[in-house]
Amino acid sequence: MSRILALDTSTDACSVALWCDGRVEGQFELAAKSHTQRLLPMVDEVLSEAGLSLSQLDAIAYGRGPGSFTGLRICLGVVQGLAFGADLPVVPVSTLQGMAQGWLSARPERQQWPVLPALDARMSEVYWGLYQWHDGVAEAMVKEAVSAPEAVVDAVQGQSLDAFTGCGAGWHYPPLQSLKPLSCEQQWYPDARALVVLAARALAQGAVQAADQAEPLYLRDTVSWKKRERIRR
Amino acid sequence: MRVLGIETSCDETGVAIYDGERGLLAHALYSQIDLHAEYGGVVPELASRDHVRKLLPLIEQVMAECGSQKEDIDAICYTAGPGLIGALMVGASLGRALAYAWGVPAVGVHHMEGHLLAPMLEASPPAFPFVALLVSGGHTQLVAVKGIGQYEMLGESLDDAAGEAFDKAAKMLDLDYPGGPHIARLAERGTPGRFTFPRPMVDRPGLDFSFSGLKTYTLNTVAEHAQVDGLPDEQTCADIAHAFQEAVVGTLAIKCRRALEQTGLKTLIIAGGVSANTRLRTELEAALGKIGARVYYARPAFCTDNGAMIAYAGCQRLMAGQRESLAVNVKARWPLDSLPPL
Ligand SMILES: Nc1ncnc2c1ncn2[C@@H]1O[C@H](COP(=O)(O)OP(=O)(O)OP(=O)(O)O)[C@@H](O)[C@H]1O
Ligand SMILES: [Mg+2]
Numbered sequence: 001m002s003r004i005l006a007l008d009t010s011t012d013a014c015s016v017a018l019w020c021d022g023r024v025e026g027q028f029e030l031a032a033k034s035h036t037q038r039l040l041p042m043v044d045e046v047l048s049e050a051g052l053s054l055s056q057l058d059a060i061a062y063g064r065g066p067g068s069f070t071g072l073r074i075c076l077g078v079v080q081g082l083a084f085g086a087d088l089p090v091v092p093v094s095t096l097q098g099m100a101q102g103w104l105s106a107r108p109e110r111q112q113w114p115v116l117p118a119l120d121a122r123m124s125e126v127y128w129g130l131y132q133w134h135d136g137v138a139e140a141m142v143k144e145a146v147s148a149p150e151a152v153v154d155a156v157q158g159q160s161l162d163a164f165t166g167c168g169a170g171w172h173y174p175p176l177q178s179l180k181p182l183s184c185e186q187q188w189y190p191d192a193r194a195l196v197v198l199a200a201r202a203l204a205q206g207a208v209q210a211a212d213q214a215e216p217l218y219l220r221d222t223v224s225w226k227k228r229e230r231i232r233r
Numbered sequence: 234m235r236v237l238g239i240e241t242s243c244d245e246t247g248v249a250i251y252d253g254e255r256g257l258l259a260h261a262l263y264s265q266i267d268l269h270a271e272y273g274g275v276v277p278e279l280a281s282r283d284h285v286r287k288l289l290p291l292i293e294q295v296m297a298e299c300g301s302q303k304e305d306i307d308a309i310c311y312t313a314g315p316g317l318i319g320a321l322m323v324g325a326s327l328g329r330a331l332a333y334a335w336g337v338p339a340v341g342v343h344h345m346e347g348h349l350l351a352p353m354l355e356a357s358p359p360a361f362p363f364v365a366l367l368v369s370g371g372h373t374q375l376v377a378v379k380g381i382g383q384y385e386m387l388g389e390s391l392d393d394a395a396g397e398a399f400d401k402a403a404k405m406l407d408l409d410y411p412g413g414p415h416i417a418r419l420a421e422r423g424t425p426g427r428f429t430f431p432r433p434m435v436d437r438p439g440l441d442f443s444f445s446g447l448k449t450y451t452l453n454t455v456a457e458h459a460q461v462d463g464l465p466d467e468q469t470c471a472d473i474a475h476a477f478q479e480a481v482v483g484t485l486a487i488k489c490r491r492a493l494e495q496t497g498l499k500t501l502i503i504a505g506g507v508s509a510n511t512r513l514r515t516e517l518e519a520a521l522g523k524i525g526a527r528v529y530y531a532r533p534a535f536c537t538d539n540g541a542m543i544a545y546a547g548c549q550r551l552m553a554g555q556r557e558s559l560a561v562n563v564k565a566r567w568p569l570d571s572l573p574p575l
Contacts, residue, residue: 036326036560039326039561040330040561041559054334070281070318070322073285073319073323073326074326076285077323077325077330078327080289080327081327081332082334084292084331085303085334085335211289215285215286227272227273227275228275228276
């Protein structure tokens, strides 16, 4: 018996999902630059449609990254506020694994091959991972990383895979195309409705945090930080 | 009404609990100054990351400090702008979601209204109407204040803000960021009268400011007296700091007096980081005492960014019935005189 609310705003997409003992309800929309406006109203709608209040939940899950730094923090801020306010633990879920989970569960015929989700990390790099279907879950084959597209190509060739598929906006970098995936969908986003499935597994294994322990996973921690420019009037 | 206030507009995480009847109950501040020191200024991405780590622990801390339980908090307010957009989002997202979880109302607060009302947190607060001099890292404004939300802009800086001018002068003298307090300390050892810096725009009518000329003048004076290491000798640095501070303070004082004369008001409040400057306080008291006006300011900790001023300002707006929807809106720019009156 578990009830989990999951939130993700790591990309242009904004999504909220509710897990109730294996049943998943939720909302997903493209909301570039309007995550702060949309996220809480969507939480409210998802909960009220299910006739549930926060206090009836067991945990709150969040797309912990990698992804847009600002997006990750919007999600984390809302999740911390909800979880602290309602005395709930939180469950971090990889956004890349969430993408893979959604991708592989959407079409059973995809499940025979691994999938390489990739997000555009800007500065000519991608966030990426490699996942294979096992027992209803997209399992990580490599550690998720931020890399130049050429480095992804090297790493994937080192895996000597027979074939695999790809998803996510990071695939727009031409070097990645040279990997010739069986199929590739760039318009594929992390989605709380897939993340929440992974969160349910994690919760069952006790992989939870206190709200004040929750942190985004940026992956990129060393960039040449730019100082603020003062805004004039 | 008991309100939790959250401030994350720049490089300080501030949280406070203000009670409409009992006053300020608790406040806590985490300053990121050390984090940004090596960059000589605030790095927005690092600031946002640090707010995420510090905010919830600070909320827990102030609640424990004043023995407030969740049930005791009647509303939440957070800085919604102006400021660093990514930093604002951290406090606003968490604050709005927490209010939703607790089932209490929330309101977004204007950071400069927070500064402006900070003197109200002191034992004998000023009464409306008054003239406010807002002097901070990003703002230098003279405002006629009839009441909360009734702001008429009298003048403002056409270029650098006063705090920014302090920070830049400090950098020229190889002092740490933020430079205001360092300049003030160094100036104490300065020789009065060795240098006289120009007082920008005092000969022109009107209430606008300009500090970029003073910046250039300071830079030139430093260069003229520079030794092999690029800096003047210690005493000369102190003399330059003194002359610089006198010029800023002198300019602010002249414009404040002019603003009071123009409006016919007898009360001046000063707010924002630079209002912590002792020289500015004494000079204003002297100059305005002559025309029978009084000067009010907050304790130094409430001049720079803090949660208490946000809790206070938010509490006033919440008590007047103002409410925010579930959609969270933060703004990097937000003119003070566009706020609704209470
Ligand atoms: N004693 C002092 N003398 C002069 N300047 C000071 C003093 N103490 C602080 N300051 C200056 O105050 C500024 C910080 O003030 P504050 O925190 O109000 O600004 P901010 O929040 O960065 O900007 P804003 O409020 O306009 O968004 C810095 O520029 C700092 O140098
Ligand atoms: Mg400020």
